Amino acid sequence: MEESQEEIKRGLKDVAACETRISHVDPKGQLYYAGYNTDVLVGRVSFAEAVYLTWFDNLPSQKELSDFESSIISEMNLPEAVIKRLKSYSNSNHPMDILQSEIPYLGMHDPDLGDNSDSANRKKAIRIVAKVPTIIANLNRIRNNEPLIPPDDKLDFASNFLYMFLGKYPDELERETINKYMYLHLDHGLAASTFVARSTVSTQSDIYSGITSALGSLKGKFHGGANERVRGMLNEIKNIEDIEAYIQGRLDVKKRIMGFGHRIYQADDPRTKHLRELCENLCRRANKLDLYEKSKEIEFVVLNKKNIRPNVDFYAATILDALGIPVTFSTAFFASGRVAGWIAHIIEELNQRIIMRPTSRYTGKYGREFISIDKR
Ligand SMILES: CC(C)(COP(=O)(O)OP(=O)(O)OC[C@H]1O[C@@H](n2cnc3c(N)ncnc32)[C@H](O)[C@@H]1OP(=O)(O)O)[C@@H](O)C(=O)NCCC(=O)NCCS
Structure with a gap:
């Protein structure tokens, strides 16, 4: 049997799967x-x-x-x-x-x-x-x-x-x-x-x-589930002075910083600036400017240490906090x-009108011999 040689693009990186005007x-x-x-x-x-x-x-x-x-x-x-x-x-x-x-x-x-x-x-x-x-x-x-x-x-x-x-x-x-x-x-x-x-x-x-x-x-936490985890991080970091050690601690054990990174953007996520501004206005009004300052400092530290920028989930998390939305509802707001x-x-x-049906590269065996259950 010929081994299948299909090229695999891990995570479908750079694969265009359809046309869209949306x-x-x-x-x-x-x-x-x-x-x-x-x-x-x-x-x-x-x-x-x-x-x-x-x-x-x-x-x-x-x-x-x-x-x-x-x-x-x-x-x-x-x-x-x-x-x-x-x-x-x-x-x-x-x-x-x-x-x-x-x-x-x-x-x-x-x-x-x-x-x-x-x-x-x-x-x-x-x-x-x-x-x-x-x-x-x-x-x-x-x-x-x-x-x-x-x-x-x-x-x-x-x-x-x-x-x-x-x-x-x-x-x-x-x-x-x-x-x-x-x-x-x-x-x-x-x-x-x-x-x-x-x-x-x-x-x-x-x-x-x-x-x-x-x-x-x-x-999933790599997608919209990230915003809930950003809120967990903001709660875990009690003081602005603790941010550097917290981020370094995660990076040292190869853990991701939630709300950062993106598959496509090589520059700032264009949504971030609008969300950051809303976040500042809301936090100022809710007397939660410390939360906004904490978020800005995390952004600064992650950018310096890893050159990774915030995605939509980062400032959105602080916005939901300032609006009084319970943490477990964060991803549901994204869905809305x-x-x-x-x-x-x-x-x-x-x-x-065409079914999406990609192929896979088979890595299993071929032609295995059948052994009846009483002999296995
Ligand atoms: C969004 C995300 C899934 C994109 O993943 P991707 O395009 O497959 O990128 P990769 O996983 O290949 O990451 C490339 C490198 O950056 C690192 N990286 C990416 N995002 C990171 C993050 N948030 N924190 C720390 N490191 C990160 C990876 O560890 C990898 O490093 P390496 O090459 O040294 O192994 C990823 O950035 C991530 O997990 N972010 C956190 C979750 C999140 O906020 N998701 C919401 C997306 S809108």
């Missing part, structure tokens, strides 16, 4: 959403507006945006059966595990589940993007024995999420923060979770299955923004 990660430190540099749109479009852009390839008119956003907000309610299940989980169950379990269940309550036409998928897309934040918000309220809060149509979609989660009307800075936070998490080329979402639906499976796969990928990007990719992939 977003582009430029190694030189730029990120584009549907042709717009994200730096140009940041703070000038709401989260819902950016979602519209990635789904329809154009920025909406005022009327298109208000129709789109109203349709999302009107879908933020959950089926009673899902709420009942949210109440049944133990507080020790991780929100990401719960979210990943609830998506297929939600799908079973969707009248369009079995219809994979483009028009049905657009309806499902709205429902999913609307209901993911509600699952997260309701879970938090249930855990705190607090009443569930319905959305308020006077608030934009992203602000509703924060309102339903925390149970108080977000002020201007909080509304700006959650919109920018979700905007900056919306999409990022073929991230690991986006790849598995596309791979799942390349079999012409349904949108709920694509999202379930993506959630499983996102929670990225789910809209996954959906854009899923719909794009479904239309490409």
Whole structure:
């Protein structure tokens, strides 16, 4: 038997697996959403507006945006059966595990589940993007024995999420923060979770299955699970003077610093500067400037020692802390923004109509002799 000689690109490094018009990660430190540099749109479009852009390839008119956003907000309610299940989980169950379990269940309550036409998928897309934040918000309220809060149509979609989660009307800075936070998490080329979402639906499976796969990928610590661990690190480091020794200690035993490094960027992650600025403003307001200073010092030390820069998860972690989001909900907040990007990719992939089916290099044996069980 001839040995297989396929070239393996470990971690699929530098492999282009599909074409996309949705977003582009430029190694030189730029990120584009549907042709717009994200730096140009940041703070000038709401989260819902950016979602519209990635789904329809154009920025909406005022009327298109208000129709789109109203349709999302009107879908933020959950089926009673899902709420009942949210109440049944133990507080020790991780929100990401719960979210990943609830998506297929939600799908079973969707009248369009079995219809994979483009028009049905657009309806499902709205429902999913609307209901993911509600699952997260309701879970938090249930855990705190607090009443569930319905959305308020006077608030934009992203602000509703924060309102339903925390149970108080977000002020201007909080509304700006959650919109920018979700905007900056919306999409990022073929991230690991986006790849598995596309791979799942390349079999012409349904949108709920694509999202379930993506959630499983996102929670890993090399991906969106990093932000939770950044918060652990910020808690572990009590004083700014301890940072140098803490970082060196991890590097000495070849442990990674969470929230740092990226497969593609050779320069600053373009999202970092916006998140850093939000982080400073929020921490200043919440009298938590020591947290911001700690984060900046960690950034400085890691850059000096290892020449590695922060990624989206680093300052996002401090932002969530300053907003009062419990640590275990960190990755679920990431998911609340990225789910809209996954959906854009899923719909794009479904239309490409080709199964993703790579090969592997076989390293096992051939022609082994069978020995019956009584002789083994
Ligand atoms: C994001 C990440 C998975 C990218 O991985 P990758 O492209 O496969 O890069 P590699 O694992 O090949 O890393 C290249 C080198 O940088 C080092 N490195 C990368 N990220 C590092 C980090 N966060 N801390 C310390 N060292 C790091 C690796 O150890 C490796 O060093 P070596 O060549 O001496 O072995 C990686 O940077 C990482 O694990 N970061 C921490 C987790 C995180 O923040 N994830 C969120 C991503 S948005």
